[in-house]
Amino acid sequence: MRLVIGFITLFSVLAVLFLYSATVDIVNDLSPQGCRMSYMYPSYVLQSKFDVAWTRLARRYSLWLYRETNEHGQTWEPTHANGVPVLFIPGNAGSSNQVRSIASSAVRQYYDAPHSIASEFQARPLKPLDFFAVDFNEDLSAFHGPTIEAQTEYSARAIAYVLSLYPLGTQIIVMGHSMGGIVAMSLLPSPNISAIITMSTPHTLPPARFDARVDRVYDRNQHTLAADPTPVLSLCGGATDLMIPSEACVLANSDAPFRRTVFSSALEGAWTGVGHREMVWCHQVRWRVARAALELGAAVSPAARGVVLDRWLRDGHALPPLAGAQLTAGLLANAETLPENMHLVLEKPHGERLYLLPVPAARPAKLVLFVSRGSIAPVSPRHPISLVVSVFACDGTGVDDLRCRNLSPAVLKLIPSPIPGKPFPIPKEGSDESEGIVLFEANIPSDVSSKWVGIGVENGRGEGWITGGFVVNKPFTSSGSTLQLLIGQASIPMPEPRGLRTSFELPRLLSNALVVYRIAPRRRISDKPCADPLLAPLLMHASHSSETHYFPLTVPPAHRILLHTHAAAPHIHSERASAGLRFIVYSSGSVGCKSDLMGLDLSIDWSATLGRWASRYFTVLPTWATGVVAVILFQAWGMSERTEVVPTVEQSLAIFTGKPLQRMLLCSIILSVVPLPEKFYLGNRGEPLFSALAPLLLLISSGFVCASWWLLQIFIWPLGRLGRLGFRRRREETSVHRSTVISMGLIFLLILLFVPWQVAFLGCWMIHLYNCAASQTLVLQLAAVPETVAIPLLWRRAEGGEAVEDEPRRPASPPPHIAGNHNHNMHLLLLMTWLLPLAAPVLVVWARTLAVAGLTTPFDGDHFFLSAAPFLILVDFASWTNGPIFEKQSFEGTVSVRWAFACLGAAAFLLGSRKAYFVFDVAKVAIGLVVLIRIGPRYWGRGSWSPARPS
Numbered sequence: 047m048r049l050v051i052g053f054i055t056l057f058s059v060l061a062v063l064f065l066y067s068a069t070v071d072i073v074n075d076l077s078p079q080g081c082r083m084s085y086m087y088p089s090y091v092l093q094s095k096f097d098v099a100w101t102r103l104a105r106r107y108s109l110w111l112y113r114e115t116n117e118h119g120q121t122w123e124p125t126h127a128n129g130v131p132v133l134f135i136p137g138n139a140g141s142s143n144q145v146r147s148i149a150s151s152a153v154r155q156y157y158d159a160p161h162s163i164a165s166e167f168q169a170r171p172l173k174p175l176d177f178f179a180v181d182f183n184e185d186l187s188a189f190h191g192p193t194i195e196a197q198t199e200y201s202a203r204a205i206a207y208v209l210s211l212y213p214l215g216t217q218i219i220v221m222g223h224s225m226g227g228i229v230a231m232s233l234l235p236s237p238n239i240s241a242i243i244t245m246s247t248p249h250t251l252p253p254a255r256f257d258a259r260v261d262r263v264y265d266r267n268q269h270t271l272a273a274d275p276t277p278v279l280s281l282c283g284g285a286t287d288l289m290i291p292s293e294a295c296v297l298a299n300s301d302a303p304f305r306r307t308v309f310s311s312a313l314e315g316a317w318t319g320v321g322h323r324e325m326v327w328c329h330q331v332r333w334r335v336a337r338a339a340l341e342l343g344a345a346v347s348p349a350a351r352g353v354v355l356d357r358w359l360r361d362g363h364a365l366p367p368l369a370g371a372q373l374t375a376g377l378l379a380n381a382e383t384l385p386e387n388m389h390l391v392l393e394k395p396h397g398e399r400l401y402l403l404p405v406p407a408a409r410p411a412k413l414v415l416f417v418s419r420g421s422i423a424p425v426s427p428r429h430p431i432s433l434v435v436s437v438f439a440c441d442g443t444g445v446d447d448l449r450c451r452n453l454s455p456a457v458l459k460l461i462p463s464p465i466p467g468k469p470f471p472i473p474k475e476g477s478d479e480s481e482g483i484v485l486f487e488a489n490i491p492s493d494v495s496s497k498w499v500g501i502g503v504e505n506g507r508g509e510g511w512i513t514g515g516f517v518v519n520k521p522f523t524s525s526g527s528t529l530q531l532l533i534g535q536a537s538i539p540m541p542e543p544r545g546l547r548t549s550f551e552l553p554r555l556l557s558n559a560l561v562v563y564r565i566a567p568r569r570r571i572s573d574k575p576c577a578d579p580l581l582a583p584l585l586m587h588a589s590h591s592s593e594t595h596y597f598p599l600t601v602p603p604a605h606r607i608l609l610h611t612h613a614a615a616p617h618i619h620s621e622r623a624s625a626g627l628r629f630i631v632y633s634s635g636s637v638g639c640k641s642d643l644m645g646l647d648l649s650i651d652w653s654a655t656l657g658r659w660a661s662r663y664f665t666v667l668p669t670w671a672t673g674v675v676a677v678i679l680f681q682a683w684g685m686s687e688r689t690e691v692v693p694t695v696e697q698s699l700a701i702f703t704g705k706p707l708q709r710m711l712l713c714s715i716i717l718s719v720v721p722l723p724e725k726f727y728l729g730n731r732g733e734p735l736f737s738a739l740a741p742l743l744l745l746i747s748s749g750f751v752c753a754s755w756w757l758l759q760i761f762i763w764p765l766g767r768l769g770r771l772g773f774r775r776r777r778e779e780t781s782v783h784r785s786t787v788i789s790m791g792l793i794f795l796l797i798l799l800f801v802p803w804q805v806a807f808l809g810c811w812m813i814h815l816y817n818c819a820a821s822q823t824l825v826l827q828l829a830a831v832p833e834t835v836a837i838p839l840l841w842r843r844a845e846g847g848e849a850v851e852d853e854p855r856r857p858a859s860p861p862p863h864i865a866g867n868h869n870h871n872m873h874l875l876l877l878m879t880w881l882l883p884l885a886a887p888v889l890v891v892w893a894r895t896l897a898v899a900g901l902t903t904p905f906d907g908d909h910f911f912l913s914a915a916p917f918l919i920l921v922d923f924a925s926w927t928n929g930p931i932f933e934k935q936s937f938e939g940t941v942s943v944r945w946a947f948a949c950l951g952a953a954a955f956l957l958g959s960r961k962a963y964f965v966f967d968v969a970k971v972a973i974g975l976v977v978l979i980r981i982g983p984r985y986w987g988r989g990s991w992s993p994a995r996p997s
Contacts, residue, residue: 048696050703051752058749061742068657069288076562076608076654077285077311077319077595080471081328086150087115088143091125093178093207101203103196106899109204110142112177114153122153122160127211129174130219130343135201137224137247138188142181144223147327149177152336172344175219175336178208183898187225188252189887191259192907193895194225198232205238219339222247223326224290227280231267234274241277241342241351243335243359245325246287249280251294251617255665255962256887259907268298277304277351279359281331284311284593285610286319291662293559293615296592304352309612312361312594314460315428315479318471330476334358357424362459362485363591369423371436373400373450377502381445389515389546389635390415393580395433395506402440402498406516409492413437413453413499414546415514416581416634417484418463425458428479431509437486438500450500457487461632464598466582469605483581485632487547489519511580513634514546521549521628526648528556528735535649537568546633552648553626556735557589559615560662562654563627565607566647567599581634583643588628589613599631599643608654616662617729617960659739663728668883669958669965670747671754675877676951676972677710678702678751682873683944687934692866695755695873707748714740714955728959754879758815765819766826786922793918794911802892802908804885810917811878817925818875821868828864863930870931871924877969878917884966916974923981932980943979946972 073079093109114122123129134145152175158164180201187193209216217240222230227247233239249267252260271278282295297305310320316330325331338358345351356364377400384390386404405411420426420433438450460482464470471477490496501514526536538550555563565585583599589611597607609629614620633643678698686692693701718740721732728743730736797803888908924931934942953968977985 048700051699054703054745054749055752055756056749058746058753061746061749065656065660068653069660070657072654072657072661073286073288073319073321075606076610076657078469078471078473079286079321079324079328080318080473080476081320081324081330082474082476084147084151084327084329084332086146087117088146088150089113089115089121090142090179096204096207100207101200103200103203106895107183107197107200108142108181109207110179110181112145112149112179114150116160120160122157123174127176127208129176130339131208131212131216132175132177132219132221132339133201133205133208134177134179135197135220135222135226135229136179136182137222137226138186138253139184140182140223140226141184142179144326145177145179147332148221148336148339149175151329151333152177152340155333155337156340167340170344172340175339175343178204180204184894185898186887186891186894187229188254188260189256190891190907191257191261191263193891194229194232194260194263197229201229202233202236205233205236209238219243219342221245221335221339224248224322225253228263228267231271231278232263234267234270234276236276239276240345241279241355243279243281243338243355245281245331245335246283246290246295246320246322247280248290248294249297251291253290253294254887255960256884258961258963258967261961271298271303271305273303275303275348277348277355279304279306279308279355281313281325281335281359282307282309282592282612283320283322283325284309284595284612285658287322287325288661289322291559291612291615293612293618296590296612304348304355306352306355306359307592308359308361309590309593311596312363312592314360314362315477315482317462317596318476333479360459361592361594362457362461363588363594365455365458366424368452368454368458370452371423371438371502373436373438373448373500373502374398374504377500377504378445378448381448381500383445383498387516390501390513391580391634392503392512394508394510395503395512396508397506398502398504399506401501401503402445403501403515404498405490405496409490410519411490411516412456412519412547413486413488413490413514414517414632415486415501415512416546416632417486417510417512418580419480419482419510420484420512422458422484422486425460425484427460427482430480432505432507433510433512434504435484435486435512436502436504437488438502439496440498440500441496442498448498448500453488453499455486455488457485459485461485461584461586462596463581464584464596464600466598466600469601470596470598486514490516513580517545517547521551524550524552525554526552527554528561528650531555531563531648531650532735535647537645537647539645540631540643544633544635546635548631548633549628550630550646551626551628555627556733557611557613557627558730558733558735559610559612560655560658560730560733560736560739561610562651562658563609564649564651564654565597565599565609566649567601567607567643568645568647570642570644579634581632583631583633586630586632588630606651606654608651610654610658617724619724659742663739663743663959665962666728666743666959667747667750668880669954669962670743671750672877672880672884672965672969673951673954673958674702674744674748674751675873675880676947676954676969677706679873679877680944680947680951681706682869683932683942683947686866686870687942687944692869694869695876698873699752699755703748703752707744711741711744714744725960726956751876751880755876758875758879761815762819762822765816766823768819790918790922794915797911797914798909802888803911803914804888804908805892806911806914807878807885807917808882808889810914810921811875811882814871814875814878814921814924817921818868818871821864821871825865825868867924867927867931874920874924881966881969884962913970916970916977919977919981919985920973923977923985927984929984932976933984935979938979943975946975 091111096109098104136144156174182197185193220230220239220242223245227244230242280297282292284292296307310316320328341354342351345354376398380399383402390401417435419431421430422435437453439453440448440450442448463483522541524538585597587609588594590613682693682698715737718737719732719734950968950972954965958965
């Protein structure tokens with residue numbers, strides 16, 4: 047059996063290493079990042095007047111005002127507050143210095159030189175921005191609900207202080223990064239906040255699920271979010287963000303208030319995945335956030351602020367407010383009719399002209415139009431060329447009697463124009479503000495009588511290009527299924543005729559965050575390759591109403607094109623769990639020859655898929671390992687009750703890795719295909735594709751339990767050696783000491799007033815580790831004593847006065863309960879060891895707070911001393927009892943208290959993935975029942991155990 051245990055341990059270690067490697071590769075393969083670094087000359091002004099008179103947390107946190115300087119130390123703006131206030135809230139372990147990138151961009155957009163307003167803003171009623179930033183001393187807010195509440199309290203008072211520096215009625219813009227966005231949402235409802243912009247904030251699912259109070263904060267925010275009218279926009283980094291699952295970044299839809307989720311891969315002008323920390327300094331993102339905040343200062347209503355956010359932080363999923371174009375006399379005078387079914391292709395257009403495209407007789411039809419670097423109002427790159435294009439629906443018998451009106455688009459957005467032969471996005475560079483192609487799509491329904499579509503071109507100066515025409519408005523549907531991809535790949539041909547837009551639908555494929563598909567272009571080998579097209583084939587994958595990814599198909603064969611989504615994911619409620627896969631290929635085509643793109647090969651990319659599994663289930667390992675230990679304890683106690691022999695941990699592990707583990711693996715597979723609600727088990731709603739996920743996690747958790755036991759043995763060995771040097775005899779009393787009661791009371795008082803109960807639990811674990819080392823030394827010493835010992839013959843006087851020789855005496859064999867107690871203690875040590883990771887986050891938060899703030903403010907929460915009481919009593923009793931540590935009571939004949947461990951195991955497997963803190967709560971109840979039923983009466987001296995004596 048040791049071979050089996052070793053194999054499972056080795057498998058778990060190798061599996062974790064492989065999963066870690068697959069997760070790290072996501073950044074480079076699944077959603078590469080192309081961000082330009084931002085530079086600034088920051089300075090900060092401490093708001094010293096925001097002191098204890100404003101908030102009790104002033105000694106723990108601080109507030110700063112950002113001011114931009116130049117290389118000579120000269121500030122660009124006045125040092126005092128003189129514009130629109132903005133409050134930046136950092137996230138978990140974040141710093142107030144993170145405000146510098148966005149604040150610097152806002153300053154350098156508003157001013158073109160120190161104290162010189164840029165011409166773009168001189169004629170507009172816009173004020174500069176005053177960026178205030180709270181500094182939480184890098185508190186670990188993701189792990190602790192009371193810390194979030196303390197930060198919320200401080201931020202609310204900071205807003206009150208900041209607004210006291212401005213005229214009455216001034217409102218503030220709030221920005222939050224990561225968990226700072228949760229703090230920002232917790233400030234609502236508030237009439238003082240005009241808008242909230244969050245960046246990489248997990249709105250719907252906490253990233254660390256070790257505290258129930260964090261869940262309560264989330265529930266309260268969700269309730270507020272559904273009703274409060276304050277505009278909220280959430281920026282998400284997508285798969286590049288490895289610190290949070292980006293499906294949790296998506297805001298819940300709401301009809302009345304303004305709620306927007308924008309993925310950076312869809313953000314017009316950015317088109318790149320963005321890492322968690324990079325979100326605040328990625329230039330393609332930060333300048334748009336800064337510009338949106340500048341424009342928000344002039345908006346006077348929630349609706350107007352929503353328009354501003356939609357304009358500057360666009361992802362193209364919603365249409366912008368359309369600007370009506372006029373059909374000028376110059377356009378009519380230069381009208382030109384194109385032949386039917388001919389595409390318009392204009393390279394470096396000059397002057398102004400109206401091109402009339404005959405509407406095809408086959409309806410419905412779709413018009414697709416591309417404009418490079420120019421504009422179709424109101425959409426354009428940040429710095430467009432002078433080229434302006436307008437689209438009209440026209441009637442009439444000829445050019446002389448044209449009657450035209452604006453043609454309403456179904457799609458109007460900016461798409462990227464990747465450079466052929468280069469990666470997209472370009473690492474450390476990405477896209478420039480002036481890059482981009484305006485995409486215009488319009489549906490021509492059957493009941494429309496228009497004969498022509500007019501494309502008006504104005505201000506052409508020999509720059510840019512235009513191409514457009516009608517395409518078949520019908521997607522190509524493939525019957526490929528997920529099951530087919532499990533054993534091979536699906537080949538998708540490019541349909542004929544090939545146009546500017548080709549749509550694909552695969553309704554039988556699963557669209558989920560846990561599966562990644564790989565696309566491989568299949569090309570024709572030709573001796574005469576086509577000339578470079580204006581727009582090389584570009585695949586657009588819109589997997590979510592807020593998420594879009596762009597992939598150039600002209601890439602080297604070694605480059606992987608990976609399609610993924612955040613629409614449906616573990617523990618996230620979604621109706622799109624099996625919505626299928628949809629994507630579109632755009633291309634301008636090549637003049638005079640056919641495209642060499644013959645089709646696409648689709649398969650599952652298992653490396654990226656496993657990386658997605660690992661990034662979403664890392665918290666499962668400690669909770670499921672706790673469940674494994676609970677099952678081992680349940681079996682060990684059952685054996686001890688049947689045979690009165692407590693197995694060693696090695697024996698329990700050997701038994702567990704046999705048939706029990708095999709049965710659990712089978713049950714885990716069966717349970718994986720049961721359509722449970724997303725809050726239970728692994729949260730994947732019974733998708734058969736993920737049936738291998740549960741047994742994989744169970745094997746890894748079991749291997750970690752075995753590895754942890756070997757590590758404990760390594761720790762126990764030196765402690766045991768020390769115990770031999772200073773070994774103390776066990777006390778003879780069979781009830782608790784008065785000194786112990788006093789010490790216990792002092793510990794409870796200390797927990798109630800100062801330290802969290804998790805500190806007491808850590809102390810219990812350390813004491814129990816030493817006690818186990820000492821008891822192991824005792825067991826080894828008793829086992830080393832020989833069964834018989836030669837004792838000199840003794841003489842005694844018989845009744846008749848004769849001397850009689852006594853028989854040699856045999857030493858009394860050690861009581862059998864000593865080895866049983868040791869084995870019990872070692873099992874409990876293994877359980878407490880795996881409960882440590884569930885208590886560790888609060889311990890780290892407390893240690894961090896103590897190191898930074900000292901005792902200036904109390905550590906809120908975690909002072910319920912009864913949470914630690916069962917472990918304190920158990921460890922104390924195990925350290926001095928002279929009898930069996932656990933004795934089955936007479937009333938346990940029907941249901942033994944060992945079933946509490948079975949309940950702990952069930953809670954760990956069914957709820958541990960979503961609520962890790964709940965596993966510890968059940969463990970406290972289980973240990974509490976054990977202490978109450980099997981230890982309590984003897985602990986207080988009633989029903990004391992005494993060893994059996996010969997009659």
